[in-house]
Amino acid sequence: MFDRLTQSLNFQAEALVLRAERQRMIASNIANADTPGYVARDMDFAAALRQATAGQGGSGGARTVATSHPGHIALSSSAPAPTTLLYARPAQTNLDSNTVDMDRERASFADNAVRYEATLRFINGSVRTLLSAITGQ
Template sequence: MRILESRTMEVLGAALDISSARHEAISRNVANANTPGYKANDVDFSETLRQSMSLSGTSGSVGFKATRPGHFGSGSQAGQSLAVVMSRDPAGLSMRVDGSSVDIDLEMAKMAENVILYNTVSHILASKFGMLRYVISEGRR
């Protein structure tokens, strides 16, 4: 049994990657808040995670990009990466005169929510590695 290639580690790794991609999208929205005609983008976290989990046939293939065959185990192929589900302004509505659909307050709220999610997932992942470290170190005694 490969502990680091478990389904749990796969999901946690994918969640970190998707959260990171969402953070980038929100950051672009904030950076372009005053750009006339800019349409806000977002990453649909749950849909992207659902799709990546249904597409993942082998352990270790979700959330990482392999640079050569077998990079993350025997099942990965070069160039394999996470497919992010992007979404635009829900109704295409813009309440601003310049046509930009970025609401800075909404973007900052989404950023805060995403940071909480990222921190939670990374904490769970750290505790998993902590348990492994404990098991390994206790085995030496």
């Protein structure tokens, strides 16, 4: 029972971290909408989430990351997994070679914000339910 709860919360926590990273990426695209030659970036969220949660079977989801130098700090399991970034396909050609489509970016930003909020509410609800079960109220 406890492992299922932990796995569920770990999955939601990974999703929350990836949603925050995607939001940062979309905001960067929007900020560079007028930068000549800027190529918009995005991530395949489903693939990134599968990659981030791949090791979370029954072992608690601990991830180990190789460090290139003994003095480097190893990433903890709460750090986002490295993801493959994609280039956005331009909807129309621009003279300055900028691939940011503001309509697409705004829609992606709003969609991702709603999904981030939903994930956060799910985590809060799960924690609230667990706390209620522990205190017996």
